[in-house]
Amino acid sequence: MKSFLRLWRTTTFRLTxxxxxxxxxxxxxxxxxMAYQSSIQIQKIQAREIxxxxxxxxxxxxxxxxxxxxxxxxxxxxxPGPGIYYLGDDAGRMLVGNVSNFPKQVLTQDGIHTFxxxxxxxxxxxxxKHKNRSGYALVSSKRIxxxxxxxxxxxxxxxxxxxxxIFRGFLFAVVGIxxxxxxxxxxxxxxxxxxxxxxxxxxDKIVSGNMSExxxxxxxxxxxxxxxxxxxxxxxxIEKLMNGLKEVTDNVAHDLKTPLTRMRAKAEAxxxxxxxxxxxxxxxxATIDESDQLIRTFNALLMxxxxxxxxxxxxxxxxxxxxxxxxxxxxxxxxxxxxxxELVVKTPEAINILGNRELIxxxxxxxxxxxxxxxxxxxxxxxxxxxxxxxxxGKVKIEVCDNGQGIAKEDRERVVERFVRLEKSRTEPGxxxxxxxxxxxxxxxxxxxxxxxxKPGVRAIIEMPNSK
Amino acid sequence: MMxxxxxxxxxxxxxxxxxxxxxxxxxxxxxxxxETGYAMASGMEYDVLIVDRMLPRRDGLSIIESLxxxxxxxxxxxxxxxxxxxxxxxxxxxGGDDYLTKPYAFTELLARIEVLARRxxxxxGQTSFQVADLSLDRLSRKVERNGQDILLQxxxxxxxxxxxxxxxxxxxxxxxxxxxxxxxFDPQTNVIDVHMSRLRAKIDKxxxxxxxxxxxxxxxxxx
Numbered sequence: 001m002k003s004f005l006r007l008w009r010t011t012t013f014r015l016t017x018x019x020x021x022x023x024x025x026x027x028x029x030x031x032x033x034m035a036y037q038s039s040i041q042i043q044k045i046q047a048r049e050i051x052x053x054x055x056x057x058x059x060x061x062x063x064x065x066x067x068x069x070x071x072x073x074x075x076x077x078x079x080p081g082p083g084i085y086y087l088g089d090d091a092g093r094m095l096v097g098n099v100s101n102f103p104k105q106v107l108t109q110d111g112i113h114t115f116x117x118x119x120x121x122x123x124x125x126x127x128x129k130h131k132n133r134s135g136y137a138l139v140s141s142k143r144i145x146x147x148x149x150x151x152x153x154x155x156x157x158x159x160x161x162x163x164x165x166i167f168r169g170f171l172f173a174v175v176g177i178x179x180x181x182x183x184x185x186x187x188x189x190x191x192x193x194x195x196x197x198x199x200x201x202x203x204d205k206i207v208s209g210n211m212s213e214x215x216x217x218x219x220x221x222x223x224x225x226x227x228x229x230x231x232x233x234x235x236x237x238i239e240k241l242m243n244g245l246k247e248v249t250d251n252v253a254h255d256l257k258t259p260l261t262r263m264r265a266k267a268e269a270x271x272x273x274x275x276x277x278x279x280x281x282x283x284x285x286a287t288i289d290e291s292d293q294l295i296r297t298f299n300a301l302l303m304x305x306x307x308x309x310x311x312x313x314x315x316x317x318x319x320x321x322x323x324x325x326x327x328x329x330x331x332x333x334x335x336x337x338x339x340x341x342e343l344v345v346k347t348p349e350a351i352n353i354l355g356n357r358e359l360i361x362x363x364x365x366x367x368x369x370x371x372x373x374x375x376x377x378x379x380x381x382x383x384x385x386x387x388x389x390x391x392x393x394g395k396v397k398i399e400v401c402d403n404g405q406g407i408a409k410e411d412r413e414r415v416v417e418r419f420v421r422l423e424k425s426r427t428e429p430g431x432x433x434x435x436x437x438x439x440x441x442x443x444x445x446x447x448x449x450x451x452x453x454x455k456p457g458v459r460a461i462i463e464m465p466n467s468k
Numbered sequence: 469m470m471x472x473x474x475x476x477x478x479x480x481x482x483x484x485x486x487x488x489x490x491x492x493x494x495x496x497x498x499x500x501x502x503e504t505g506y507a508m509a510s511g512m513e514y515d516v517l518i519v520d521r522m523l524p525r526r527d528g529l530s531i532i533e534s535l536x537x538x539x540x541x542x543x544x545x546x547x548x549x550x551x552x553x554x555x556x557x558x559x560x561x562x563g564g565d566d567y568l569t570k571p572y573a574f575t576e577l578l579a580r581i582e583v584l585a586r587r588x589x590x591x592x593g594q595t596s597f598q599v600a601d602l603s604l605d606r607l608s609r610k611v612e613r614n615g616q617d618i619l620l621q622x623x624x625x626x627x628x629x630x631x632x633x634x635x636x637x638x639x640x641x642x643x644x645x646x647x648x649x650x651x652x653f654d655p656q657t658n659v660i661d662v663h664m665s666r667l668r669a670k671i672d673k674x675x676x677x678x679x680x681x682x683x684x685x686x687x688x689x690x691x
Contacts, residue, residue: 295571334662362653
């Protein structure tokens, strides 16, 4: 019962049942229509036959007189079969024939009549054979010359029996088809259920923690294999994201733990006996500086996740990217100059876009700060940072290039990830979030951020469609 | 001395802040929820309101909006744990005058409210400023010290203009970035300091009495 319920709940099985129902209704309607049509047709043919016999008997009377008719009726009436024959006088008394007691109407009115009768009543001689069988007659009644009444007809109960046989056969066929379809539906549903079960088994395993499970494929390349394939792709992606998240979490923990540990150590040292007021003040100042760095890290993280989640239009205004680039270059020129780096800006035209001016500015600042860091390490005599903004094919391209030591090819993708810092020690200042934010900002503007080789140095490129 | 109303539901943070404002020589009142805060703000005269954005009983922005509708133009500094550009814009659109993200340095808050409180003072429309023997003319864009012309880059001029407009007040690095460059983020390196040291080299070098002072842990001041 339980497994039937399970079967019943499958779409395949329900559809099968629905189709069976429709099929049965349609077949019955068709059968009824055909039966009705054919009964009308048969009745017409029989009526014609009867009329023909009546005409022949009338002709016989014309040629040879009523006695010959009586003889013919007597012979016909004796023949076995459904024939009904009667010849009576004006008063309704039977002269010859095999049926005597017609309804009054038949004996008095000319034309075609149909009526029910009991065979016992009609065929008193054959009572044994036809006992209790009800009859149905189609007759033609005609008053002929000399006041005689001639009735010729057929018992059409036999025809009804024939219809019943057809109907029974038909019923068997329908029942058979219904049973077969049910079986087929059940089989199909079970097959589908099996495939679905294998998918839900896999997901259950994944839910219970085994992330490496995958939905098995059958190589049949059917719709289930396609579903399983895309499920597996999704699972691969989720697994990758989860691993990424784990790495980020580990890095966050590390990056936050280090300054916290330093802070704690400094506070502890300040509390030790024999520490001068000046040292204590310095320790407190250092604690504040450390906590500021932590706050900065958190702010950067928040900004990244907001940029990543951001509804693109939120906070978007119409502004000139070239102007922002010039502002940032002007802001950082003195810092670069102090580090012995030349900061060059190339913005051939005003490029107005719809975007978040603050975030684009922040992204540029991050790239410039990075470039200064990299260019400082350059061995070249003329350390240089080139900042350019240009537009081509509806795309805005912001580039920050340095001629420092560069980033190895295999690190270029990784360094954009959150908290990834290339120097293992993590002692250099910085949160490891700068480029992640740039990437998030590019994404917010439906663009891309990538690093290329500047030979020597890094070319950091933000490329975004100009939505204006 | 300023009269300040602080509307902030975190009692511990509020008591620290009030104590610090006290020590800075200001009188401050505290309201711990939105309704009380609104009643106090509309019932009394204050020089500055410090309003937390998320408050019990009544939201900070709605208090500011109501006050503005009533024609109360007391300067308002919005405090918020929400950061970033969009929140800042909604805060200022609601009628706030400045926006500070938690956690903040007290020196930053103090510098900002002091500037806010004097915002409506007569020097707003002033076209020239004078600090000791240093003078700046906004119309002719001329800077002189002790009768000598000082040539400044446009940005340096705007820096000095902002500092002189708020002479005698502490101006923080973020305030300079916001008001002189019009960007609202936090650069990691000491970019502002480098600009300031260049400005200092132009206006103080060779003079006995410096006018541009670095206020440790806070920012800069011209006096």
